[in-house]
Amino acid sequence: MNSPLRTRRAEWLVTAPSFLWLALFFAVPAVIVLAFTFHGHDISGGVGEWSLSTWRELVDPDYPTIIWNTIRISVEVTIWSIVLAVPCAYAIARMNKRWRAIVAGSIMLPFWTSFVVRVFAWKTMLHPDGWLQACYNFLSISGEHSTILDSETAVVLVSVYSFLPFAIMPIYTAAEKFDFSLLEAARDLGAKNFYAFRKIFLPGIRQGLVSAVLMVFIPAIGSYVIPQMLGGTNCVLIGNKIFMRAIQNRNIPHASALATVMAVSVLIPIGLSMWWKKRQDMRDRQRLEAQTARLFTAGEGAAK
Amino acid sequence: MSNEFLVFDHVTKRFGALTAVNDVSFSVNKGEFFSLLGPSGCGKTTLLRMLGGFEKPDSGRIFLEGKDITGLAPNERRVHTVFQNYALFPTMTIWDNIAFSLRLAKLPKKEIEEKVDAILEMIQMSEHAWKYPNQLSGGQKQRVAIARALVDRPKVLLLDEPLAALDLKLRQHMLLELDTIHDQVGITFMYVTHDQGEAMSLSDRIAVINRGTIEQLDGPAKIYEAPASRFVASFIGDTNFFSGEIVATEGDYCTIRPEGFPDIRAYNDKQLKVGQKVDLSVRPEKIRVTLAPPPPEKGASINVYPSTVQDIVYQGVYTKYWIKSSDFRIAALKPHSRFLLDQEPITWNDKVFVWWHPDDGYMVEAKQ
DSSP states (O other): OOOHHHHHHHHHHHHHHHHHHHIIIIIHHHHHHHHHTTEEEOTTSOEEEEOSHHHHHOOOTTHHHHHHHHHHHHHHHHHHHHHHHHHHHHHHHHSOHHHHHHHHHHHHGGGGSOHHHHHHHHHHHTOTTSHHHHHHHHHOSSOOOOOSTTSHHHHHHHHHHHHHHHHHHHHHHHHHHSOTHHHHHHHHTTOOHHHHIIIIIHHHTHHHHHHHHHHHHHHHHHOOHHIIIIITTTOOOHHHHHHIIIIISOOHHHHHHHHHHHHHHHHHHHHHHHHHHHHHHHHHHHHHHHHHHHHHHHHHHHHO | OTTSSEEEEEEEEEETTEEEEEEEEEEEOTTOEEEEEOOTTSSHHHHHHHHHTSSOOSEEEEEETTEEOTTOOGGGSSEEEEOTTOOOOTTSOHHHHHHHHHHHTTOOHHHHHHHHHHHHHHTTOGGGTTSOGGGSOHHHHHHHHHHHHHTTOOSEEEEESTTTTSOHHHHHHHHHHHHHHHHHHOOEEEEEESOHHHHHHHOSEEEEEETTEEEEEEOHHHHHHSOSSHHHHHHSSOOEEEEEEEEEEETTEEEEEETTSOOEEEEOTTOOOTTOEEEEEEOGGGOEEESSOOOGGGOTTSEEEEEEEEEEEEOSSEEEEEEEETTEEEEEEEEOOSOGGGSOOOOTTOEEEEEEOGGGSEEEEOOO
C-alpha cells in the first residue's frame, strides 16, 4: 500500500494548483491592497512614498454611516434572498424531474443577459411615471407618494432580484438531497407542518443555507453597480465611495484603505460569531458527556 | 362496530385508473399483532398509509376506538409509523430522535428524560444515546426507529416492511426482538410485509391481500392449512395444485378428476356437489415418499400413486423431492427424524410411491 510519505506528496500535488490559484488571485492582491494603504498618493494617480498619510486622511465623517449602511443593507438583502429562496428551492426539489429542469433553467436564464443591462431595465421599470411606481402609490397606506427610484428600497429590491439565483441554487442543491420522508416521519410523530419544516428541513439543508448566505452577502457588501444606478444620492454604499476615490479622485491608497476598513468591519463580527459557535459546541459536548454519565449511573442503579 | 378497537369500513383508494384498495373492511383488536401480507403493489402499504394519515381514502371510513379518524392529519392521530428506511432525523442524536414526540407533547423535562432513558434501556442502546444515526448499524437504526415510535405510547404502531433492509441473520434476530417488544408494551402492532415467514411467526392474525382486496383474514395456522383461495394457498408457502372437477361424493369425502392425473380422494368439508370445479392444494410436507407401498393399516381410502423421482434437494433438516407422477411434477418434503445414514436412501430415477391421506389436502372452489 501507499506509504504515508507518498500519500502526503500525492496530496500536495493534487492541492497545489488550487493553492497557487488562491495565492495568486487572492492572497497576493490582498497584501498589495494592504500595502497601498501605507503609501501616500501623487497627483498623477500613482502610489507615492511609504507613509501613514492615507490613514490620517481617512477621517471623512460620512464613512462610519456609509459602512454601517452597507452592512445593514447587505444583511437586509441576504435575509430577503434567503427567505424567498428557501420556499422556491423547497418547491423545485419537490417537483418531478422534468419540471425541475425547466424551473431551474428559467432561474438561470437571466444570466444570459448582461448584468448592467438588467439593472438598467429596472431603472426604466422604476421610473416615477412607470407602472411599478403607480402600483406602489396605489398600495401606499400612508398616502405619501415617495419615489422608489433613487432610494434604498430600489437598491434592496434590485439587489434581491440580482442575488436571488445565487441563494436558490445552493439551497436547491441541498434540498434535492434532502430525504423528504423525514418530514413525513416528523408529522407522524405529532409535528405540525411548519414545526417539521423548521426542526427537520432547515437543519437538513444547513450546508446549503450557509453557502447561500455567503453567496449573497459577499457580493452585496461589494455591490456598486446597483447603488450607482438606482440609489442616486440617497443610497451611497462603500462600493461607490471606493469607486469614487479610485477612479474620480485617482487616489488608489485611499480606496485601498476604505476596502481594508470594510473587510475588517465584516470580518470582526464573523470571527466573533465563529468563536462563540465554537464555545457553544464545546459546552454542548460537555453537556452530552455529563448526560451520558448520568445515563450510565442510572443503568447501574437499575442493575442493582 | 364502534366498540371495536380499530375498524376499516368499506375503504377504497384509487390512484388514477388504478384501484389500490377496493372496498376493504376489517377490524383489529386492541393489543393485537396484526399483519397485512401480500405481494408488492397489492395495496397493503396504501392501507397502512391511510391509517397513518398520509393518504385519504376516496370512500369509506377508518375508526380508532370508536372515533372517526379518516380526515385527521398524521399529527392529529395517536398512530406512529416505523418506516422502511427508518427515517431517523440525521441532524439529531439518538436521544433527541427518541425525545422528538415527547418534546412536541410538551412534557416536563424530567419526564422526558425518564421515558427516553427507559426505552433506550429496553432496546439496549443506552451507550449509543449521543451518537448520530449515521454512526449506527442497520439493526441499531431499526431499534431506534421502533423506540422513537413507541416512546409516547401510541394507540397503534405501524410497521412498514421494517426488516426488509436488514440481512437474513439480523432479520431473524430482529424478528424475535419485535415479538418481545410487542409483548412488553402491549400496544397494537400493524405490520406490513410481503414475507410470509415474518407474518406467520409474529402475527396473531394475518390479512392476506391481493389486488386491493382481502383474500383471507385468519390466524397463521388457519391461513396455511385452510387457505380461502388458490391465491392464498400459493402465496403462503409451497403447495401442489390439482385442478379438476368433482365426479363423485361419498359422505364427507369426494373424488376429484384432474386433467392428466388419476382420481384423487379429498375431504369435502364444504359439501360441494358433483360437477363443481375445484383446486386441491396438497402441501409438500403432507406428501409421503416411500420405496415400498404404504402399509395396509393406513386404509384403502388413501391416495397412492406410483411415480419416479426426478430431482432431490438435500437440506439437512429435510429433503425436497421433485417427483414425476402422470403429467404432474409433485413437490414433497421428507423430514429426517431418524439418523439418515442408517437408512436406505431414495435416489434419482427410483420408482417410488407418493401418498397422502384425503384429510391432508385442502380444496378451494375454482374461480369460474
